[in-house]
Amino acid sequence: MVYCWLSYVSISFEKQLHTFGEVKTQQELFFSFLHTCFWLWSEAGYWKNGRNIHFSTFFIFRIHLIPGFVDSEQADWMFEQLLQDIPWGQRTHIRQEVSFEEPRLTSWYGELPYTYSRITMQPNPNWHPLLTMLKERIEELTGYTFNSLLCNLYRNEKDSVDWHSDDEPSLGKNPVIASLSFGATRTFEMRKKPSPEEDGDYTYVERLRIPLDHGTLLIMEGATQEDWQHRVPKEYHSRDERINLTFRIIYPEPDGALPW
Numbered sequence: 001m002v003y004c005w006l007s008y009v010s011i012s013f014e015k016q017l018h019t020f021g022e023v024k025t026q027q028e029l030f031f032s033f034l035h036t037c038f039w040l041w042s043e044a045g046y047w048k049n050g051r052n053i054h055f056s057t058f059f060i061f062r063i064h065l066i067p068g069f070v071d072s073e074q075a076d077w078m079f080e081q082l083l084q085d086i087p088w089g090q091r092t093h094i095r096q097e098v099s100f101e102e103p104r105l106t107s108w109y110g111e112l113p114y115t116y117s118r119i120t121m122q123p124n125p126n127w128h129p130l131l132t133m134l135k136e137r138i139e140e141l142t143g144y145t146f147n148s149l150l151c152n153l154y155r156n157e158k159d160s161v162d163w164h165s166d167d168e169p170s171l172g173k174n175p176v177i178a179s180l181s182f183g184a185t186r187t188f189e190m191r192k193k194p195s196p197e198e199d200g201d202y203t204y205v206e207r208l209r210i211p212l213d214h215g216t217l218l219i220m221e222g223a224t225q226e227d228w229q230h231r232v233p234k235e236y237h238s239r240d241e242r243i244n245l246t247f248r249i250i251y252p253e254p255d256g257a258l259p260w
């Protein structure tokens, strides 16, 4: 984790050194120095509070990692209950006229439908009492009120979710997503979207790899979805089942109008 952050900072620091390289006059040097101080202050957004880890780029990109949000004894029975009680379903995507099954099972809770990758999950207001309890515990911690939940079941190492951002219009601007994991540990990877000059090339972008284990809560907020993509890749070695609950705030979209 610290390594990811250090590499993130060192890549950004190199960018700052380029700024110094272009400086010509003393005045420019002074402003460049101020700019670098400001940058260092804003980038120094990694802090550890007990077991919890926070990354932040000055109100731009913010993620919080809370390992042990659910202690392992409770997480054990919750995992078994969710595995059994959630109505898991297999959804099919169509890309370039070819249909393929999502490499995981999913389920949706909320008063409103949710559309992503051209799949619409129908409203399902029948929250399981355990999901309501978890939602309330997360709301107490974060101060946000979530109205929907996308559940993912990764059956084994072959299940995955590909690179994406949770940036559908129905999630509003700067969506807050609280992601709670149970079962096998899987790696949550993040990559920064390239700048326009990089022309869609992800080769040199900043990256983070975060292991999400049993009972860990990850909160994404700010411009995380606008500036970064994430995925849970397939694994080469065998993995047991994993459940991931992503609590979201969905807004209605009357006549296709944006909710903000």
Ligand SMILES: O=C(O)CCC(=O)C(=O)O
Residues within 6 Å of the ligand: 150, 152, 161, 166, 179, 188, 212, 230, 231, 232, 244, 246
């Ligand atoms: O399983 C995870 O940790 C991530 C799931 C995810 O990105 C999503 O449902 O949008």
Ligand SMILES: [Mn+2]
Residues within 6 Å of the ligand: 164, 165, 166, 230
């Ligand atoms: Mn996602």
